[in-house]
Amino acid sequence: MGEAPLTFVRTGRGRLLHDLRRHGHDTWCLRRLGVCASTETELSQWLVQHPRCGLHSRAVLADHQIRAHGQYGRRWMASRGGVWLSAALPWPQQQCSTGLFGLTVALALAEQVESTGLQVSIKWPNDLLIDSRKLAGVLPTLVFRGSRVRLARIGVGLNVSNPVPPGAVSLRERLSSGRCRLRVWQGAVLRALDRARELALDPCMVVCGAEQRLWAESVADPGTGEAWQVRGIGMDGRLLLEQGTRRTSWTRWTDSPDQDL
Template identity: 25%
Template sequence: MKKEMIKLLLSHNVISEEEAERLDLINDESIEESIKELGFGKTEHITKEKICENLETEERANEILCFRKVFSTNSIAKFLANHSAEEGTVLISEIQTNARGRLGKKWEAPDGGIWMSLILRPNVPPARIGLITLATGVAIAKSIRSLGVDAKIKWPNDVLIHGNKISGVLTEVNATFNEIDWIVVGIGIDSNLKLEDFSEDIRIGTTTLTEELPTKTDENELIAIFLNEFEKVYQLYKNGEIETILKDWRDLSDTIGKYVNITQTGGKITQGYVVGINNVGSLIIERQDGTLEKIISGELRTVE
């Protein structure tokens, strides 16, 4: 990691509240000790070097930052994005102490999972923002399927195995009406974890690669596989080849064809069969009266 970036993080107290209490004791001369003290030292499982062994493109290796423990990779990524961090910067932490999911949901990120954020600066219309979550879901599902498990995508941001969540995506954006400054895409994959590593309320509807596979997952290799898959779909995204992304998403969908209940922002509830998605990633629902409704965002629950 660049010293300038480390100093920036330290000087703005963005590492964690607990660690920030010690910042007054830190000065530029002791920066290397500061890194170690604040948890930026040697990671135990994940390293840039091992990830890069399996990367097919150098673009994703532009700036890979591996942390032992931070409070939120997305929060740090947003901070760095606002301070001119490069397109393609990847932040990975073995532990997150204050992880969060979509709509402010609780998210646990203990040791043994893959918790990462990507900083993107695509030159695309802001109307295309919603598609990056779907594209990321495609990359995650393909990565997990490469391990021999039947991963599927649940709209808008989850990846499932046998109906249980294995991964999620949190997309955050800074944009105007006319252009995108940055997109931060947060990814969590429950890899080398057991269900008992999570609190009881999180275990319901959750699975892990430990539960699904007979052997331990090489996390560095899986991260590289994901970054390779993401690079392919991201190039399609930037080039406007949206139909290819949507075809992959439909092929991997766990949502299309199901009867669902969707709670939208403001509390509006829509029920009906999912008949597809449109070219900006909105879900198309056929209601009981036969009319169609476009859902831009919401909390989806399958009705058995």
């Protein structure tokens, strides 16, 4: 039997935009879907079909993804109850690394969660943790024209009321049900992305804020098992490590070449 066709339902966008505008965030173009394969794919198609959006940011939100894109191209299912979105932003810092961009978004998102009183740590390079359990992840991509950033793209997944696998945590485990309304957290993530654009103008603040929230003081090399002490974060988003007199750094993100978007 063939696979059932996907259904695309746009609901609740008006209320979300109203909430954003009420908080002074009126530069968003939104598409909200009931079910889709991947918000990343939907966003790519939107950018190809309508490449110009002025100074507005765009986001595709889905209640449920069946083939979501993760780190290193991994596919996973994003269940109902979480915030799943992909966004494209005009980025104010024209000379930027993908690693620093991802940390900027992670820091802004951490600030939003911390406004509830929860303590958040950043697991370099792309996860937010509460008590060593994964709460959220970001997937950053920069599109360049020459040496200048043309577009910043970010995928965000935040566990709110959705079921989570072992090793993860949702907000409903730590907050009252009244503080876990999905639309509220969708708006919070979009406001965090606006905040990230502000933070991008002060890379030193981003590095300092991310360093204060680092999840561990030491890490193990996945290839050799060697233990390295975490020294901090470089201005390009690299994780700085040392082992006695030896020093090294890690980076995982690669920048995207210019695309006709």
